[in-house]
Amino acid sequence: MAATGTTGDAASVLQDGTRAAQPLQGALFAHPGDASDTETVGYRGPAACNAAGVTYRQLDYWARTGLLEPSVRNPSGSGHQRLYSFRDILVLKVVKRLLDTGVSLQQIRIAVSTLRARGVSDLAGITLMSDGASVYECTSDEEVIDLMRGGQGVFGIALGSVWREVEGTLSELPSERPEEPEPAVHPGDELRQRRQARHAG
Structure with missing residues (x-):
C-alpha cells in the first residue's frame, strides 16, 4: 500500500470486502493490441473537459503549470x-474529485505523478483512499x-468506476491521432476564441 494522493468512491469495494477488484476490459480493449491505442489516440481540450468534468480554464492552467x-x-x-x-x-x-473533497494541491501532485507512471490497464484495479491529508494507493x-479499520481512510475513489464513466463519455466524443493534420480553425478552443474576439474588438 503506497501513500499517494486522491479521492472518489470506493463504495462498491468497501461493501464487499471479499471480492477482489478486477481489471476492466471494456470497449477500449475490444480487439487485441487496442490497449496501445489509448496512448496514441487523443482527445482535444473540450472533449477532455466534458469527460473529466472540469472547465477549460482549469485544464489550460493545469497543463501550463505541469x-x-x-x-x-x-x-x-x-x-x-x-x-x-x-x-x-x-x-x-x-x-x-480530489479537489472537490479538499485534498491539497501538493498531495494531488504526488498522486498524479504516481498514477501517470502506471500502465492504463493497471489503473482499473487501484482504489485511492484519503484522510484529507494524505492519499493512499490500495x-x-x-x-x-x-x-478503514485504522481510522485513516475517510473516503476513497475506485478507479474502475471512474474508468467506466470516462469510457462511456469518450465513446460519444471525437478523437484523433497526433499525425492527423489539424484544421485551420479550432472552434472548440474557448480561450483562443476569446483572445481573438478581444483583439478584433
Missing part, C-alpha cells in the same frame, strides 16, 4: 491543439479495509 500535461500532443505556443489520452482524462477526473480489498 500538474497534468497532455501525453499525446503537447505543443508549445499557439496554433496547435493539445491532445489528451484516455489515461490523461482518467487522471483529470480523479484530480477533480491494490486489494484487504488494504482498503485495513485503512
